[in-house]
Amino acid sequence: MEEPRVFNLDHPPIESLVQQHLAAWQARDVAAIAGTLHPEVEFIWPALHGQSRREARAVLETRLAEVQSLYLHLRRLLIDPAQRVAAVEWIGRYARSGEKDCQEILGGAVLDFDQEGLIYRWRTYLDPVRRRTLSGFDDPLPSEGWLPCPNPGPPPSPAQVQQIIQTYAQAWARHDLTQLNAAIHDEMIVQPPWDYVVGRAAIEAGARVYFANYTDTCVTPQRLILDPSQPHFGVCEQTFACTNPDTGRRGEDHDFAFFEIAQGKLRYWRTYFDTSRSAQVVEKTVGFLQSNRSHPK
Template identity: 30%
Template sequence: MAEDFPFDALACAWQSGEPEQVASLCHPNATWIVDGRPYHGRAEISAWLRSIGVMPHRARILIRRAFRDLREPAWWAAEWALRTAADDGCWREVEQGVMLCFSAGQITHLRIHNDHRSVRKVAADAPLRDEAWPAFIPPRTRDMTYDEILAVHYRHVRQGWARGDAETVISCHAPESLIQTSFEVVRGHDQLRRAVRAYAENYADTVITVHRVVYSGDYLAIHQTWSCTNRKTGVRADDQDLNIGVMQDGRFWRWREYYDSTQSAQTLEQTVFGVKRADEN
């Protein structure tokens, strides 16, 4: 597999429709984790790929971006759209965040986080849908250190979101920043204040645990567990998040969250800016 860009080789093998070819890119004891569910070793990875219908001419992967960690270059992150065809010939697309470890020419660890609310019917060769991005992100002036990244992120989530402190949250964001969750897109400081207030009204006992950071200078990915209790339903859940975006000079500019919204304590109805898709009930 190409040392400089393992996602290309992975996408090519996946699109071949041969699960064993995909698994052959992995270390014999590799682990894949898909929306929190682990698959250990090549046999389990192949079986999972067959279970989701990986067959010749029935899968396409469109990579939006992929990047490599500056400190630990074995670690990579990417955003891509996975398209699969059913027996009736109809194609479906889901947007995914992906993180992997690539060492000695093999994938040793891979995690996939689906944005289940992004699923749509699509033509096999249709262009990617437009992304939510700020109108402008200035060039970075320097690379941030990992201590700086974690200090900003912990202030953002633990002192801000977890405590319902909107001013702390917005202090971690550029005025033109954007957050995209499975349920809503929040743009700018004013909307962010409203979103933080709504979160505090609806959720309690928030705990965030960071597991890994991948930072290329241009892009940032953080894998974390976000735990909270829904005040209205009483449901408590641990969301396995893969968040991908841009942080420059201590502030977030763009933040996209990938997590399994079907298993989350959070709901569309309890957001400020979330809207139902045309095909949702």
């Protein structure tokens, strides 16, 4: 019997495994990508859910066969060694065979590793609204519209982070503006796929718009991914459900939220999710209602 490849996965080995996985993607090497996966890997991609390496490989062979060239930019990597998990925020650009222009997509991924360093759970989240057609791979990368706080204060403990995220989630669920204000920084930026809201006053206005237009909100943080080497940042996997009373539709989206905590408050919240599953509509966002279309490009 072969010995396990890795016995103790801490930060550097996980980072190396993530880079290996991304390099296989960049090379469009399906065999190499499959080699990073557990035989019974659970993969959850937009509109796809499978439970084996063989199934994942078949999907990748079909999809990558259509791609002539591919470029991946690693925007951010957080590694939580205690959970053997990596959260990746990325920009992807690809060109299909026979097409002159290329497409740009923004996304996040969560990769869970087993003790041998194989990915046994792989979930991908996209921002479908900010997809762009570009003239080439050399076009400037999109701006985030955010910079980390230069004076973030003492690093928060994991328990403090959990409390801040829970307070923020409960504020949306309870439609509680006072609780929301208690959780956020004066410089707070909220950036879901369809909006870009900066500052406490704008976020209050956005919350009022949301509270007036949606009911039965349920926000459930499911997991926090915290990197000890980057204590002011984290990723939250959560579900966000609500009902649109105008249509009667109830929707639930699964979110990848990268966040920053500065001076004990939430300062940045960037979410990726499938907007087609949400009951929310862009026409009922504060940015749309105020004709503020200043999304980062």
